[in-house]
Amino acid sequence: MSRRVLVLAHTGREESLRAAWDACTQLHSSGLVPVLQKSELADIERFFGALDTPIEILNDHVSLEDVELVMVLGGDGTILRAAELVREVDVPLLGVNLGHVGFLAESERADLAQTVEWIASRQYTVEERMTIDVQVWIKGQKIWHTWALNEAAIEKANRERMLEVVTEVDERPLTSFGCDGVVMATPTGSTAYAFSSGGPVVWPEVEALVIVPISAHALFAKPLVVSPRSKLAVEIMNRTDALGVLWCDGRRSVDLPPGARVEVTRSATPVRLARTHKTPFSARLVRKFELPIHGWRGPAPRSGEVHTGPIPVIRTLSPAPLPSPRDVESPRDGEPSDPTNAK
Structure with missing residues (x-):
């Protein structure tokens, strides 16, 4: 059975259309069937001419339910547009960032070929995001x-x-x-x-x-x-x-x-997002916002388990009781305070 991948791009940018052209070519070379929307195929052919790669047209040749994955080429806005398209059919999105921060995207434009290889070998996981x-x-x-x-x-x-x-x-x-x-x-x-x-x-x-x-x-x-x-x-x-x-x-x-x-x-x-590598969210924050982390030492190396002995019991001595007021009489006026020194 053929595995189909829908390619969605920001059609208002030539860079996105070029990335869509490259993605379709690489998907076909990896044994996958690239799928495009009719309007986006027309935009690509207007810029670069007819595609040599066999392309299926969404809703003409194939329905959205027959697509395994949607590869989104663009920034977070393009991914949000794609989420509108696939939310009701349970198809995951995999974003390739062509924008600025691209927090929802999984990879960058330079990793496009590697991303296609991961898709072809099914080396991706899917997580659900709350809506x-x-x-x-x-x-x-x-x-x-x-x-x-x-x-x-x-x-x-x-x-x-x-x-x-x-x-x-x-x-x-x-x-x-x-x-x-x-x-x-x-x-x-x-x-x-x-x-x-x-x-x-x-x-x-x-x-x-x-x-x-x-x-x-x-x-x-x-x-x-x-x-x-x-x-x-x-x-x-x-x-x-x-x-x-x-x-x-x-x-x-x-x-x-x-x-x-x-x-x-x-x-x-929910909306389902595909992930090709299990990067901790903290690392994504650092990378996307370019946060300074210089000087970080990380967890201390552990050479082995440390066994703690019994907790020592510390005994405290009770202080001597204070004398009561009856045991101590106040000296009268004119008398020495110490009776032993009286003459």
Whole structure:
């Protein structure tokens, strides 16, 4: 049975189209069947001419369910676009970074040939990343329903007006404040918009939700990490007529008038990311953000087990009891304090 790999690229950049051309050629040479969307194949052929490699067209020759893996060539934005395509069909994504940070990507452009070899030999694992379910309510009516892999970000619509919001956790109000917005993120999104807004970095293995105010005008408006079973909500208050806008993963948006309510819960459908090497998340942080680690010594070398003997018992001597007031009489006026020296 043929193994098919869908190649998705950032079609607005010539570098991405060149990488897609190379990926298709290398996939075919490794015995895999490259698959492209019709529009992306047209963009590649417009730049470089007709491909010599046999290509199957998604939805014409093959369905998405028949694809083993999606190779995404681009930055995190391209991976988020690919996640929209594959989330409902349980196909993993493997990102090759062509952008700047590319935190969701697994490898770099220079490793493209090696990445294809790993795919061909099935030397990759798949991990599931939590997503969130996002609903918008106005006057008791649900007007919008979507999902996000990184975050649901509420922002002010007008530069000159702050938003007045109240936050809620598990159907209990927490605090209200004026701000530029509020980010509700997953652990995956903790290194994206939430991180830029001052939120904590959450390891992907940690199941949690993060709330991060943006430029809040309040004393108690700090980033919060809550249970993944919690229900988060942010309401746009009616104290002003300031308008907001909700963005999910920076790709889908809806306007928020005063009185609008945004609810966020954990989604039952995750996004699957393929990993070709088991790099600890801390090492990914160092590499992606170029963190300084000079001077690190690491764990001390262990020559063997150290056996600890019995713990010694230290005996303490009880202090002599202090004399009672009856045993010591105060000297009278004119008398010596020591009776033995009296004459």
